[in-house]
Amino acid sequence: MKKNKNLLEVPNINSSDAQLKKIIYKVEDNIFNRFFNSFSKSEYLCVCSGGTTSSCARDNFITLDLRKEYDHIHLEKEKNLIKIGGGVIMKDLMNFLGSQNKIFPTGLSKLPGAGYLLTGGISPLSRRYGLAIDNIETIKGYLGNGTFISLEKNNLSSDQKLLWEGFKGAAPFLAIITEIGLKTFQAHPIQIIEGFINDNELSKIINLAEGFPENLSLQWIYAQDIYIYILAEIRNDLDKEITKKYLNKLENFSSLKIKTYENYNQINFFPKELDLFELNKNNHSEVISLLGEDLKERIQIFIKCMKEIIRSKPNNSCYVASQQLGGKTKEIDPKSSFFIHRKSTWKPWIYASWKKDDLKEKEIVLNWMNESWEKLKIFFPKIHLAQIHNHLNSHEEEVYLSFEERLSELKTLKNICDPESILPPL
Incomplete structure (x- = not known):
């Protein structure tokens, strides 16, 4: 048996360093009574699917690690449906x-697990595939x-509809998901246009990207320098023609x-040459993800704001990056899930990192993250709750900005599904 502090080896160093009370690997009938009858009100079960979040383990808390017992992958070819366990990481799914x-x-990133899928799941392909x-298509857990549930998208009873919507965007607050059925798509060639650019070029490319067709998307990262990816899926001759048109504009x-x-x-996005520190075992980190609509005539003001944020960052491990939504993600009914911000075009995230034993630097870095968030709210006023931060002072505001008009419904679901708050609190 390894020492307690090393029981959970995960990509997120915060969680990997946590002094766990206990680690369990399987959801059994007696799990909900056996471990939680003596819980204080401040305790809950941490759940690890891929281990990329700082909330999958905490000091003196129990973690359920799904990666060992729930790692199955099964493709139903005739339905274009793949069923995966709640502990399957995206790398294994993609392979x-x-x-x-x-x-x-x-x-x-190829490192996340089912948490990526259940909290929204924003991809460079989302503009075309959602x-x-x-x-x-299906969810089990x-x-x-303690109630076992098995839901199918096309076979929901009237009283399952709200639960299904809640699972899509807010599942970590409601349930332990042990299996997910996903629609799959035929693979096609991809062109990537990538490289370092300056802030003036970023301004021009963002302006261009806000007119992209659905087969193109822009991703950028602003660390010491700016690096971008423009992804183009080439599914047919029309895609090829459209992509060539935009490539000409980038010459x-x-x-x-x-x-x-x-x-x-x-x-493989974001090469090692960018030295982004995510897997630096000497660093702890937090990430906050924002959502906002087209920048349009505000692009220059936004670039100026970004320059100020980057100039003020406390160390080279901190950065801001962004993904592009739109296309199909804006066409889907916002009431179909608890990802309600369907008008969003951009999902930027602020990555804040510090030497793990340096409490003074941690305070400085988290202040920088929060100050950067305040500066960016004018452009990106909503939150994508891909990381649960109930250990930070910002948690309540993040929850509200994620769910807004559906928050009362989510609290009702929470009271029904998790009355003892065994799972992370809202």
């Missing part, structure tokens, strides 16, 4: 789909009250290079 010439709109939650950006891949599963 399996690649062997079948299939894809799913996964994110920029969010991850838009492609969920256990409510916080003046001499630093950008074009790479072609057989399919989406082969791409």
Whole structure:
């Protein structure tokens, strides 16, 4: 048996360093009574699916690690449906789909698990295929009250409808999800236009991107320098023609290079040369994700704001990055899930990192994160709750800005599904 502090080896260093009370690997009938009868009101079960979040483990809390017992992957070819366990990480999903010439709109990182899928799931392919939650067909798991649930999108009873919507965007507050059925898509070639640019070029490219067709999307990261990815899926001759048109508009950006891949599963975003520190074992970190609509005539003001944020960052491990939504993500009914901000075009996130034993630097870095968030609210006033921050002072505001008019419904669901608050609190 390893020492307690090393029981959970996960990508998020905060969680990996947590002094766990206990780690369990399977949801059994007696789990809800056996471990939680003696819980204080401040305790709850941490759930680890991929381990990329700081909320999958905490000091003196129990963690349920799904990766060992819930790692199955099964493709139903005739239905274009893949069923995966709640502990399957996106890398393994992508590798399996690649062997079948299939894809799913996964994110920029291959490390997350089912949390990516259940909290929204924003992908460079989302403009064409929707969010991850838009492609969920079945869900199995256990409510916080211990009740086993099995839901099918096309076979919901009237009293299951709200629960289904709640699972799509807010599942971590309501249930332990042990299996998800996902719609899959045929793989097609991908072109990536990538490279370092300056802030003036970023301004021009954002302006161009806000007119992109649905087969193109922009991703950028602003650390010491700015790096961008423009992804283009080439599904047919029309896609090829449209992509060529936009490539011609990018010819003046001499630093950008074009790479072609057989399919989406082969791409590794954000190369090691960017030195982004996510896997630096000496660092702890927090991430907050925002949502907002087109920047339009405010692009120059936004770029000026970004320059100020980057100039004031406390160390080289901190950065701001962004993904592009739109296309199909704006067409889907906002009432179909608890991801309600369907008008959003941009999802920027602020990555704040510090030396893990330096409490003074931690305070400075988190202040920088919150100050940066305040500055960006004018452009991106909503929140994508991909990370649960109930250990931070910002949690209540983040929850409200994520769910807004549906928050009262979510609280009602929470009271029904998890009356003892065994799962993370709202």
